Amino acid sequence: MYGIIGKMKIAPGQRAVVIDYLLEGIQSMPGCLSYIVSKDPGDPEAIWITEAWDSKESHRNSLTLPAVQQAIARARPLIVGFDERIETMPVGGHGLIGVA
Template identity: 45%
Template structure:
């Protein structure tokens, strides 16, 4: 799957949510060229509600802390258009095990620690198998 196909896949996934609540383009694809023939087997989409006025700061923390995650094929952040404190995270992984392992990475642990005080709650969340 090339970069253009991955972007189309992410856009289609966003469109399928039916909310129309994701702005764009706020994408940070973490894909390597040597992954050309590997397709994601696990996907995750969730909404995070930031504490009032802290969405941009939380997005910055997530962007920085989620670089170079083994097995990650796509990581997209989007600002919710209906709630100024909400954001969406869409992730594509080689498989679910890679996602679980990513949560133990020092950079991700640091992002979680920095971001936790800026999170008021979590909204919708779904796991899916990309097709």
């Protein structure tokens, strides 16, 4: 499995808009076991994204999906930067489908 935890910095006052963009069209991402968008409680311009995938290839392929491309295009002008990006190797947990 493959995982990513990332922190995005968003333009002031635009966090809710970017969250909406990131949550559009996520139901049809083959190989996605978990995709969670969270507000940073200590920073009103930060969003955390936690993802678990069946493989790194599935994650890479998701970036070519039309709905994902559209969400990225809409959110990009409002994203100030990426503070952190950590790759992980999920091994199990609640909410992960098909994990042995």
